[in-house]
Amino acid sequence: MRLKQHSVLPGFGITLGYTFVYLSLIVLVPLSSLFLKTATLTWSQFWGTISDPRVVASYKLTIGASFIGACINAVFGLIVAWTLVRYEFPGKKIVDALVDLPFALPTAVSGIALTAVYAKNGWIGRYLEPLGIHAAFSPLGVTIALTFIGLPFVVRTLQPALEDLDPQIEEAAASLGARHIQTFIRVILPALLPALLTGFALSFARALGEYGSVVFISGNMPMKTEISALLIIMKLEEFNYAGATAIAVVMLVASFVILLAVNLLQWWVARRFGKGG
Amino acid sequence: MVKWTLISITLAFLGVFLLVPLAAVMTEALRKGLGAYFNGLQDPAAVSAIKLTLLTSLIAVPANLVFGLAASWAIAKFEFLGKSLLITLIDLPFAVSPVISGLIFVELFGLQGLFGHWLSDHNIRIIFAVPGIVLATIFVTFPFVAREMIPLMQEQGSEEEQAALSLGANGFQMFRRVTLPNVKWALLYGVILCNARAMGEFGAVSVVSGHVRGQTNTMPLHIEILYNEYNFVAAFAVASLLAVLALVTLVLKSIVEWRIHREIEASKA
Numbered sequence: 001m002r003l004k005q006h007s008v009l010p011g012f013g014i015t016l017g018y019t020f021v022y023l024s025l026i027v028l029v030p031l032s033s034l035f036l037k038t039a040t041l042t043w044s045q046f047w048g049t050i051s052d053p054r055v056v057a058s059y060k061l062t063i064g065a066s067f068i069g070a071c072i073n074a075v076f077g078l079i080v081a082w083t084l085v086r087y088e089f090p091g092k093k094i095v096d097a098l099v100d101l102p103f104a105l106p107t108a109v110s111g112i113a114l115t116a117v118y119a120k121n122g123w124i125g126r127y128l129e130p131l132g133i134h135a136a137f138s139p140l141g142v143t144i145a146l147t148f149i150g151l152p153f154v155v156r157t158l159q160p161a162l163e164d165l166d167p168q169i170e171e172a173a174a175s176l177g178a179r180h181i182q183t184f185i186r187v188i189l190p191a192l193l194p195a196l197l198t199g200f201a202l203s204f205a206r207a208l209g210e211y212g213s214v215v216f217i218s219g220n221m222p223m224k225t226e227i228s229a230l231l232i233i234m235k236l237e238e239f240n241y242a243g244a245t246a247i248a249v250v251m252l253v254a255s256f257v258i259l260l261a262v263n264l265l266q267w268w269v270a271r272r273f274g275k276g277g
Numbered sequence: 278m279v280k281w282t283l284i285s286i287t288l289a290f291l292g293v294f295l296l297v298p299l300a301a302v303m304t305e306a307l308r309k310g311l312g313a314y315f316n317g318l319q320d321p322a323a324v325s326a327i328k329l330t331l332l333t334s335l336i337a338v339p340a341n342l343v344f345g346l347a348a349s350w351a352i353a354k355f356e357f358l359g360k361s362l363l364i365t366l367i368d369l370p371f372a373v374s375p376v377i378s379g380l381i382f383v384e385l386f387g388l389q390g391l392f393g394h395w396l397s398d399h400n401i402r403i404i405f406a407v408p409g410i411v412l413a414t415i416f417v418t419f420p421f422v423a424r425e426m427i428p429l430m431q432e433q434g435s436e437e438e439q440a441a442l443s444l445g446a447n448g449f450q451m452f453r454r455v456t457l458p459n460v461k462w463a464l465l466y467g468v469i470l471c472n473a474r475a476m477g478e479f480g481a482v483s484v485v486s487g488h489v490r491g492q493t494n495t496m497p498l499h500i501e502i503l504y505n506e507y508n509f510v511a512a513f514a515v516a517s518l519l520a521v522l523a524l525v526t527l528v529l530k531s532i533v534e535w536r537i538h539r540e541i542e543a544s545k546a
Contacts, residue, residue, distance in 0.1 A: 233483070251374055
């Protein structure tokens with residue numbers, strides 16, 4: 001194969017050259033500095049930082065809360081996407097646009113807004129408090145924030161998949177005597193599974209790295225409600241660049257593994273279901 | 278039965294989960310009346326934060342717009358080796374945590390960073406100064422324009438451009454008269470999303486800013502400082518501006534989506 005196929009259009013050299021230079025300067029060189037910095041650490045320095053109990057506690061909270069948030073989003077995201085694709089109701093367009101609010105709202109604004117709502121005297125927090133549920137300044141608060149920012153990923157991945165799903169298949173299942181639940185589990189869910197898993201993984205990966213919407217509602221108590229991204233900031237404030245870098249590498253590898261898993265999954269699904277139609 | 282149950286769940290979930298926090302921003306901002314609200318916004322530190330946010334977005338968005346145009350032209354109109362790798366690399370910043378997006382620039386330009394000594398010898402400040410904020414913002418908003426343009430331009434192919442060239446247009450005329458009108462809505466869509474993120478970015482900017490009041494505070498950082506000082510009314514007042522920006526973004530986005538949808542329908546007919 002030749003490096004470039006012939007074309008009559010102009011501008012290939014300059015646009016590709018510019019793309020490559022800009023990409024290198026803004027993304028590739030800065031990102032590689034992280035790995036260069038890691039290479040200067042000794043193994044015991046690196047391991048000492050990433051296995052520190054306080055850091056390990058932050059992984060547990062970050063991964064656990066992100067996972068639960070992604071699960072909640074998978075369930076409610078499916079209901080929201082289904083409603084938006086299949087049903088007509090007044091105000092549907094506004095509801096559809098509103099789904100992207102967590103994308104559009106700056107994370108710091110989401111953070112203080114969620115804290116105000118779920119605090120002891122907040123609009124929702126005041127009803128949870130008598131039940132003994134402390135929403136703000138607890139792992140639950142972290143989960144709420146991570147669910148909030150992940151919701152659009154699930155809904156927006158599911159919507160096109162739902163639009164491709166033919167309602168006649170459900171009708172056929174129903175006419176053959178299947179109940180709603182049976183139709184859902186046997187017919188709808190398998191067809192939506194790839195999109196649902198992709199949305200779940202995107203929501204999960206986004207939550208792992210999230211910072212702004214969490215730091216206000218979490219309360220940042222050591223060993224209890226500190227997320228990993230916050231520990232990076234704290235190491236930086238102590239001018240401990242090596243420590244910050246070590247935690248960053250762990251987080252970066254974790255999110256790359258998740259995104260790689262998504263790509264493999266899509267490839268597997270395309271191969272298994274794609275050709276048969 | 279099922280239909281109305283699911284619609285009710287959807288509306289209740291989105292209402293409690295999305296609308297309530299949005300309403301809380303506005304209520305908290307106006308808790309002590311309009312006077313306190315406008316005091317919060319007219320404070321010199323707030324004004325300077327608003328200016329810095331606008332400046333940052335005014336640099337970051339055009340920079341990524343030019344890049345998006347160049348990248349989508351090269352990727353969509355030509356076949357070359359390593360193209361899918363290039364597309365993956367362009368999406369890379371979305372996979373990086375905001376905090377890490379800031380950290381990488383500290384490792385390059387901070388005092389202990391790779392170029393730290395050279396920069397301090399020459400009295401150039403990037404970290405804890407405006408250039409660092411702009412760089413981190415460009416990084417986190419990097420893919421927005423390109424990723425909207427590439428699929429659309431790939432779908433459109435290059436027949437119209439080839440026709441323009443064979444009719445005697447030069448490269449610039451072809452671009453301005455044929456390519457740009459074809460992609461203008463996708464371009465606008467990318468710019469709207471890019472701008473919303475550029476003005477609202479918090480984590481990455483927080484790492485490189487140094488939080489100097491009146492100098493290196495953007496609006497989200499100013500909100501954090503006010504909030505941590507328990508100056509809630511002023512914090513929510515500045516937050517309300519960003520919430521309005523988010524709502525305007527959603528409205529514009531819906532309008533542009535509708536236009537794109539209409540053009541696709543029209544091109545099919």
